Amino acid sequence: MTDVLRPHAEQEFAAELALLAEHDDRPRPPGWKLSPWAVTAYLLGGELPGGAVVSPKYVGPRRLVEVAVATLATDRALLLLGVPGTAKTWVSEHLAAAISGDSTLLVQGTAGTSEEAVRYGWNYARLLAEGPSAAALVESPLLRAMRRGAVARVEELTRMPGDVQDALITMLSEKTLPVPELNTEVQARPGFTVIATANDRDRGVNELSSALRRRFNTVVLPLPETVEDEVAIVARRVEQLGTALELPAAPAGLAEIRRVVTVFRELRSGHSADGRTTLKVPSGTLSTAEAISVVTGGLALAAHFGDGTLRPSDVAAGIVGAVVQDPSADAVAWQEYLETVVRTRPEWSDFYRACRELA
Template identity: 65%
Template sequence: MSTILRQHAEQQFQEELEELKKNESGNVPANWQLSPQSVVTYLLGGKLKNGFEVSPKYIGNQRLIEIAVATLTTDRALLLYGLPGTAKSWVSEHLAAAISGDSTMIVQGTAGTGEEAIRYGWNYAKLLAEGPSEGALVRTPVMRAMVEGKVARIEELTRVASDVQDTLITILSEKTMPVPELNTEVQAVRGFNVIATANNRDKGVNELSSALKRRFNTVILPLPNSVEEEIDIVKRRVESFEKVMELPAEKPALEEIRRVVTIFRELRNGITDDGKTKLKSPSGTLSTAEAISVMNNGLAMAGYFGDGVIKAADLAAGVIGAVVKDPVQDKIVWQEYLETVVKHRDNWKDIYRSCRELI
C-alpha cells in the first residue's frame, strides 16, 4: 500500500482509468484521455463491456455531470457552484483526472491570490541577472495547461479579488495569454479548459464580473436529494478513508451513519424527517462533507480509545463540534433539538446521553 496520505485521483483510480481506455468506443476529443461518455461513466460508475466495475465517484444527478462534461468539450469554461460540502472540488478533481490524466494543475483561490498566480511569475534571481527571458519565466498551472492542452482548476474563485479574477477574461475568450515583457504570447492548445469552483456562502464577497460570467457555464451541485443517497455517499467515503488510514476499527455500522446523516439533514432543513416538528437551524452548513468528517473522527475514537466498534459516545463530540459553531446561538439550537427530538426517539437514548454529557 502507498505511504502517500492522499493520492491524486489519477493515481488512486489508475486501474479504472486504464480499463475505460481499453474499452473506449466513443469519439475522444483532442488531448482528452477518454470520450465524454466514458468520463461520465468514470464519475458515476458502471459496468464495462468486459465486466469490469467502475466505482462511482459522485452520487447524484447524471444530467448535471453530462452538462459539466459537455461544457468542457466547448470553448466555455465550467463553474461548479453550490453550498460548502457539495463535492465541488471532488468533482473538479475527478473531471480533470479523467479528461487530462492530470488533476494537479490547480490554483487555490484566496484573498491573497495575485495576478501572478493565474498568469505567470518571475524567478527574481534570474530576472535580475539576465533580465526578462524564457528562463526567468515561472509558469503557472494555468499557463502549463494552455501549453499542454489540459484542464486547469481554480478553487474558490469568488475568494479572489475582482481585478485578479478578470485576468481570466482574455485567457478564456481569446485562448491566449500575452507576455508583454517578452513581446510574445502563449496560445492554448486544443484540450485546454478551466474548471472553477465557487461557494454560494461567499456570494457578494467578490462577485464575478458580467464579462467573466459570460465565459463560464455554471452547474449548481445540490445537496443529496434523499437520506438514502446521503448515507450511501458517507458510507463510501468513510470506507475509503478507513482503508487509506488503516484504522484499527471495524467498518462503521450503517445505523450510526444513518443517525448522523438524519441529525444533519433535519437541522439543515429546519424540520424533522416526518414533517411533524419544526426546528431552528444552526449557523453552519452541516454538509455531507461534515458528516463524513464526524464519522471519520468517530472511527479514530473507536479504534484508538475504544474497543474498535463505533458507538454513540465516539460520535457525540464530532456531532456537537459540527453543529455548535456559534457557542451561544448554536448551543441553544442544539439543546432544543436534543430535548425535543433526540430524547424521544426509540433506540437513540445512547446518543442522547453521550451528547448531554458534553454540553
C-alpha cells in the same frame, strides 16, 4: 501509491481509467484521454462490457454530470457552484483526471491570491542577472495547462479579488496569454479548459464580472436528495479514508452513519424527518463533508479508545462540535433539538445520553 496520505485521483484510480480507455471506442474531443461518455462513466460508476465494475466517484443527477462534461467539450469553461460540502472540489479533480490525466494544475483562490498565480511571475534572481527571458519566467498552473492542452482548476473563484479574476478573461475568450515583457504570447493547445468552483455562501464577497461570467457555463451541485444517497456517500468516503489512515473497519457503523446523516439533514432543513417539529437552524454548514469528518473522527475514537465498533458515544462529540459553531445561538438550537427530537426516539437513547454527558 502507498507512501502518500492522499494520492491524486489519476493515481488512486489509474486502473479504472486504464480500463475505461481500453473499452472506450467513442469519439474523443481533441486533447482528451477519454470520450465524454467514458468520463461520465468514470464519475458515476457502473459495469463495463466484460463485467468490470467502475466505482462511483459522485452520487447525484446524471444529467448534471453530462452537462458538465459536455460543457468542457466546447469552448466554454465550467463553473461548479454550490453550498459547502456538495463535492465541488471532488468533482473538479475527477473531471480533470479523466479528461487530461492530470488534476494537479490548480490555483487556490483566496483574498491574497495575486495575478501572478493566474498568469505568470518571475524568478527575480535570474531577472536581475539576465533581464527578462523565457528562463526567468515562472509559469502559473493555468499557463502550463495552456501549453499542454490540459484542464486547469481554480478553487474558490469568488474569493479571489476582482482584478485577479479578470486575468482569466483573455485566457478563456482568446485562448491566449500575452507576455509583453518577452514580446510574445502563449497560445492554448487543444484540450485546454478551466474548471472553477465557487461557494454559494460567498456570493457578494467578490462577485464575478459579467464579462467573466459569460465565459463560464454554471452547473449547480445540489446536496444529496435522499437520506439513502447521503448515507451511501458518507459510508463510501469514510471507508476510503479509513483505509488510507489504517483505521479498522467498523462492521456495525452503518447505523451510526445513518444517525449522523439524519441529524445533519434535520438541522439543515429546520424540521424533523416526520415534519412535525420545527427546529432552529444552526449557523454551521452541516454538509455531507462535515458528516464524513464526524464519522471518520468517531472511527478513530473507536479504534484507539474503544473496541473498534463505532458507537453513539464515538460520534456524539463530533456532531456537537460540528453543530455548535456559535456558542450562544447554536448551543440553544442544539439543546432544543436534543430535547424535542432526540429524546423522543427510544432507539436513540444511547445517543441522547452521550450528548447530555458532553453538555
